[in-house]
Amino acid sequence: MSTIVSPPPTRAVHTYATAASWLETWSDLREQGWETVLLDAHQGVEALLMGPPGRDRDAHRSPLVSLRLAAEPAPQRPASPSGLDILETLDAEMRIAGEEPDLGWQAPTSVPVRGKGLFVYPLGPARADVAESLLYRLAVMGDEIVQLDLSPHFKRRHIRQLVRGRSLLDALPIIARFTTTSNVHHTLALAMAAEAAWDVPAHPDAAATRVLLAELERAVSHLGDLAALAASTGLTVPQMEYLHLKETLLRVNFALFGHRYLRGMVCPGGLNASALPVDADPVPAAESVRDILRSASAIAGQLAHTPSFLDRLYGAGVVPPSAIRQLRPVGPVGRASGLALDVRQRLSYADYPPDLRVPVLSRADAYARFRVRVDELEQSLDLVLSRLSAWDPARLSHLAVDARAFSGPPRSAQGVGVVEAPRGLLAYRLVLDADSGRLDHLGVATPSARNWPVVPVAVANGNILQDFPIIDASFGLSVAGWDS
Amino acid sequence: MAAMSDPAAVEVAAPTWDRFPRRSVALRHLDAGSCNGCESELSLLSSPDYDLTRYGFSFTPSPKHADILVVTGVITEAMVPVIRQVFLQMAAPKRVLALGACAADGGIFVGAPGVLGSLAGIVPVTVTVAGCPPSPGDILRGLLAVTDHRDPRAFGEAME
Numbered sequence: 001m002s003t004i005v006s007p008p009p010t011r012a013v014h015t016y017a018t019a020a021s022w023l024e025t026w027s028d029l030r031e032q033g034w035e036t037v038l039l040d041a042h043q044g045v046e047a048l049l050m051g052p053p054g055r056d057r058d059a060h061r062s063p064l065v066s067l068r069l070a071a072e073p074a075p076q077r078p079a080s081p082s083g084l085d086i087l088e089t090l091d092a093e094m095r096i097a098g099e100e101p102d103l104g105w106q107a108p109t110s111v112p113v114r115g116k117g118l119f120v121y122p123l124g125p126a127r128a129d130v131a132e133s134l135l136y137r138l139a140v141m142g143d144e145i146v147q148l149d150l151s152p153h154f155k156r157r158h159i160r161q162l163v164r165g166r167s168l169l170d171a172l173p174i175i176a177r178f179t180t181t182s183n184v185h186h187t188l189a190l191a192m193a194a195e196a197a198w199d200v201p202a203h204p205d206a207a208a209t210r211v212l213l214a215e216l217e218r219a220v221s222h223l224g225d226l227a228a229l230a231a232s233t234g235l236t237v238p239q240m241e242y243l244h245l246k247e248t249l250l251r252v253n254f255a256l257f258g259h260r261y262l263r264g265m266v267c268p269g270g271l272n273a274s275a276l277p278v279d280a281d282p283v284p285a286a287e288s289v290r291d292i293l294r295s296a297s298a299i300a301g302q303l304a305h306t307p308s309f310l311d312r313l314y315g316a317g318v319v320p321p322s323a324i325r326q327l328r329p330v331g332p333v334g335r336a337s338g339l340a341l342d343v344r345q346r347l348s349y350a351d352y353p354p355d356l357r358v359p360v361l362s363r364a365d366a367y368a369r370f371r372v373r374v375d376e377l378e379q380s381l382d383l384v385l386s387r388l389s390a391w392d393p394a395r396l397s398h399l400a401v402d403a404r405a406f407s408g409p410p411r412s413a414q415g416v417g418v419v420e421a422p423r424g425l426l427a428y429r430l431v432l433d434a435d436s437g438r439l440d441h442l443g444v445a446t447p448s449a450r451n452w453p454v455v456p457v458a459v460a461n462g463n464i465l466q467d468f469p470i471i472d473a474s475f476g477l478s479v480a481g482w483d484s
Numbered sequence: 485m486a487a488m489s490d491p492a493a494v495e496v497a498a499p500t501w502d503r504f505p506r507r508s509v510a511l512r513h514l515d516a517g518s519c520n521g522c523e524s525e526l527s528l529l530s531s532p533d534y535d536l537t538r539y540g541f542s543f544t545p546s547p548k549h550a551d552i553l554v555v556t557g558v559i560t561e562a563m564v565p566v567i568r569q570v571f572l573q574m575a576a577p578k579r580v581l582a583l584g585a586c587a588a589d590g591g592i593f594v595g596a597p598g599v600l601g602s603l604a605g606i607v608p609v610t611v612t613v614a615g616c617p618p619s620p621g622d623i624l625r626g627l628l629a630v631t632d633h634r635d636p637r638a639f640g641e642a643m644e
Contacts, residue, residue, distance in 0.1 A: 180524065243531035250528075251488075
C-alpha cells in the first residue's frame with residue numbers, strides 16, 4: 001500500500017474589489033481549462049478553481065485557487081465578453097448553487113412547450129416503489145419525450161440555516177445527515193474545511209482510515225446504483241445479486257465501525273476512535289470484500305453479455321455536448337461524458353495514491369455511466385483491500401475528537417474543503433465568526449445539485465418514455481443532496 | 485459483535501383490533517424530507533437477505549392498492565398536502581408506519597424552518613420504528629407489528 005501522506009493542498013486566495021475584474025479572471029482561467037465551482041454568492045462571491053493536472057510543480061496535483069469578490073455583487077457584463085458560453089456557464093453555476101445575485105445577465109429560461117398532441121405526464125412527488133420525493137413533468141409527443149421539468153422543494157430541511165450560529169461540533173451531526181449515503185464525504189469535506197480554517201492538520205494516522213471509510217462508502221453507493229439500474233431494465237437476478245452484495249458490505253461496515261453507513265467516524269482533526277468497536281477484525285472483513293469484488297466483476301461481466309440490457313442502455317440519455325460544456329457534470333456522470341475530473345487524483349487528499357487511475361469514457365450515454373461505475377466499484381474495493389491489509393484499530397485508539405482545537409478564534413475566518421464523493425465533487429466553504437469560531441455561514445456545492453440540471457437535457461434528447469426510468473437510474477443522483 | 489437490531493426500536497402507538505389483512509399487504513412509501521438513509525435501508529428489504537415478500541409484503545406504486553403507508557423524513561410543510569392526499573386515496577382498512585428518527589419526532593432537524601417533525605394531526609400513526617436509519621431487520625419488525633398489533637420480538641420473548 002502507499003504510505004505517502006500528502007500535505008493538505010494549499011489554496012491561493014485572490015480577492016477582487018470589482019466584479020468586472022473578478023469575472024475577467026474567472027472567465028480567463030475557465031477558458032484555459034480550469035475547473036470551476038461556485039461556492040457561495042451570498043457573503044461575497046467565492047468560486048473555487050482547480051487547475052488542469054500537471055501544471056503544478058508537484059507533478060500530479062492541481063493548483064487550487066479561490067477567487068473572492070469582497071464587495072457585494074453589482075457586477076456588470078464585461079465590455080468584451082469572449083463569448084456568451086462563459087456567461088451562460090456562470091449563470092448555470094449560480095442557479096445550480098441556488099444563489100442568484102444580480103450579475104446583469106440572465107440566460108434564457110426554458111420555454112414551455114405547446115402543441116397539438118402534446119401530453120404532459122406528471123410523475124411525483126409520490127412515485128415508484130421506494131424513491132425520494134421529486135416532481136417530474138414529462139412533456140411527450142406520442143412516445144417521444146419533448147421536455148422534462150424538475151420541481152424540487154418538497155423535502156427542503158434548510159440545513160444551511162439550521163447550522164448557522166452553531167459550533168463546528170454541534171453542526172457535525174446535522175452535516176452527517178445531509179445525505180446519509182455519502183455522509184462520510186460530507187463530514188470529511190467539513191473536517192477538511194475546518195482543518196484549513198484553524199490551521200490544524202489532520203492527524204497523519206487518520207489518513208489511511210479516512211480512505212478506507214471513503215472507499216467503503218463509494219462501493220456501497222455504486223452497488224446500490226447498479227442494483228437500481230439492473231431493476232430499471234427489468235433484470236431481477238442482477239438486481240438481487242447487487243442488493244445482496246450491498247447488504248454484505250453494509251454488514252462489513254457495521255462489523256468494522258459499528259455503523260452500517262459509517263456515521264460518526266470522521267471528525268475535524270482526524271478520526272473519532274471512541275466510536276470504534278473494540279472487537280473490529282479486519283481479517284474476516286477483507287475476506288468478505290474479496291468475495292464481493294469477485295461477485296461484482298462476475299455480475300458486470302454477465303450484464304456486458306446480456307443483449308436485452310445493452311439494447312436499453314446503448315445510446316440512451318446522451319448528454320448533449322453543449323450541456324457537458326456549460327454545466328460540467330461531475331463524478332461518474334462527468335467521467336462518462338469525457339470529463340476526466342476526479343478530486344482524489346487532482347488533489348490527492350488523505351493518502352490517496354497520486355497515480356490513481358481514473359476511468360473516463362466519452363459516449364455520455366447510460367451505458368458509459370454503467371461502465372464507469374463498474375470500473376470505479378472495482379477500484380474502490382481494491383483500495384479498501386489495500387488499506388485493510390495494514391489496518392489495526394488498536395493503533396488508532398489515541399485519536400479522538402478534539403473539541404478545544406476547533407472552538408475559539410480560528411486562524412482564518414474562512415476555510416474550504418473539497419473531496420470526491422460517490423456522486424462527484426463535493427465542496428464545503430465555512431465562514432466563521434472571528435471571535436467565537438461559530439458558523440456564520442455555510443456554502444455547500446454538492447455533486448447532485450450540479451448534476452440534476454443535466455438530467456432534463458439528457459432525457460429530452462430523442463428518448464422515448466420507456467427509456468426514462470433507465471436514464472433516471474443511470475444518473476444515480478440523490479434528491480437529498482440537491483433539495484437540502 | 486454488537487447486534488444491528490435495536491430491541492426498543494418498534495413502538496405500537498395505537499393497538500387497533502379491527503380487521504386488517506395479514507397475508508397480502510401492499511406498502512406505499514412516501515418520503516417527506518429524508519436524508520435518503522431510510523430509503524437505502526427500505527430498498528434492501530427486497531434483497532434476498534430480508535425478502536419481505538415471504539411475509540406477504542410488497543411495494544406498490546399506487547396509493548389505491550396500498551394497505552400500509554410508510555412515511556420517512558422530517559415531515560416538511562410542502563409534503564403535508566401530499567401525505568394527506570395519498571392517505572385519502574388508500575382504501576380502508578389502512579395503517580401508517582412512521583419510519584426512522586425524523587418521522588418519529590423530527591430527530592435532529594427540530595426547529596428548522598418548514599419542518600414539522602411530526603405526523604400528529606396529519607394522519608394517524610399506528611407504529612413507529614426508531615433508528616437513524618433503522619436497520620432493515622427492525623423495519624421488518626415494524627411492518628409485522630402493523631399487521632400483528634405487536635412487536636414480533638415481544639412475541640418471541642413470551643415464547644421463551
